[in-house]
Amino acid sequence: MIKRCLVQLLFTLSILLSFSSLAEEEGEDKLAYFTLEPDLTTNFYTKGKELGYIQVRIDIMVANSADLSIIELHQPLIRDAVIELLGKQSGDTITSLAGREDLRKTLVDKLNAILLPETGRTVIADLLFTKYLYQ
DSSP, rough: HHHHHHHEEEEEHHHHHHHHHHHHTTTTTTOOEEEEEEEEEEEEEOOSSOOEEEEEEEEESSSSSGGGGHHEEEEEEHHHHHHHHTTTTHHHHHHHHHHHHHHHHHHHHHHHHHHHHSSSSSOOEEEEEEEEEEE
16 A cells, blocks of 8 residues: 555656656746847937937847847847937937837837848847937
């Protein structure tokens, strides 16, 4: 009787250990962030003859931590696309909260479209402005 209970206990423990190892393997796809450094600074259009400027620090969120090396490799391409898009914005878009959110979503879509031919898949899950200064 004791032998039978021990065998069942060992069998149950081995099943639990195999499930925990499967959970660890599936858990490897963890979110990760890449910070574009140094901060990006560019001009934008304002009303009248004056130019405004915007300075941002951007954190790029990837769905898999292995994709951080892809973001680092293509950092010059990403920086160029962000500066180009920011420079084309109006003062109203830059200064309003709704415009800022639209800009963030547009950047995610544009950066994924730019990286798709290079990587063959969508890499960027989201994008955060961790610094957003304008004048």
